[in-house]
Amino acid sequence: MPGVLKFPSEMKILRKESFNNWYKIRTYFFATMLTSLPVQIFFSIVYSTIVFTLTSQPLEYDRFMMFLAVLVLTTIVADGYGLFLGTFLNQINGTFIGAITTCYMLVFCGFLIMFSHMSELMKAFSYLSTLRYGLEALVLAMYDNGRTNMVCPEEELYCHYVKASTILKDLGMTPQNYIFNVVMLAVQFIAIKVIGFWSLKRKLRSN
Structure with a gap:
């Protein structure tokens, strides 16, 4: 949301100052990107620490x-997408379009509808969702790569999800696919930043 609102609220000032050659557009764009990065990393670390502690995940460095890297990548991709929308939409339309596309990403990310329950067409659409790569990478970070068996309470007669492989199978996620998901998130990060910069530069020059 901050990304969607940032550029429209600063567009008049940015247009005036860039026209007067106070600074270049790319300087402003990269400064915006870099100043938000420490905040995103900090809150990702806080969230990861809380989640790992409360869900009793194995305390393996x-x-x-791996878990933290996915959170940071997902955060900066989402921020980049918001900035991209803010380069050519006003605050109202940007918020509306951002909410709709977020709903689309949630539906096809494998959380509301598991991949094992999706049709082939829906699976194809899921590859357009950034959250798909983020969710699968997070699950693989926790339950792949030699994850030990989960603890089954003694009072329980049967625990279906003792083995991590059972969880991945029921979710329809591919083991050893972590690197692919991280690479896809990185590619989307680079692409959305390049497109966002081009869109901002184009809008300022057209006015």
Whole structure:
């Protein structure tokens, strides 16, 4: 949401100052991107720490860093998408379109409808969702790569999800697919930033 609102609220000032050659557009764009990065990393670390503690995940450094990396990537991709919408939409339309596309991403990310329950057509559409790569990478970070069996309470006669492989199978997620998801998030991050910069530059020049 902050990304959607940022550029429209600063467009008049940005147009005036860039026209007077106070600074270049790319300087402003990269400064905007870099100043938000520490905040995104900080809150991702806080969230990861809380989640790992409350859900009794194994306290393994590699697993934690894999989990954290996905959160940071997903956050900066979402921020980049908001900035992109803000380069050519006003605050009202940007908020509306952003909410609609977020709903689409949630529906096809494998959370509301598991991949094992999707038709082939729906699976194809899921590859257009950024959250699909983020969710699968998060699940694989926790339940793939030699994850030990979950604890089954002694009072329970049967625990279906003792093995991590059972969880991945029921969710319809592909083991050893973590790197692919991270690469796709990184590609989307680069693409959305490049497109956002081009869109901002085009709008300022057209006015």
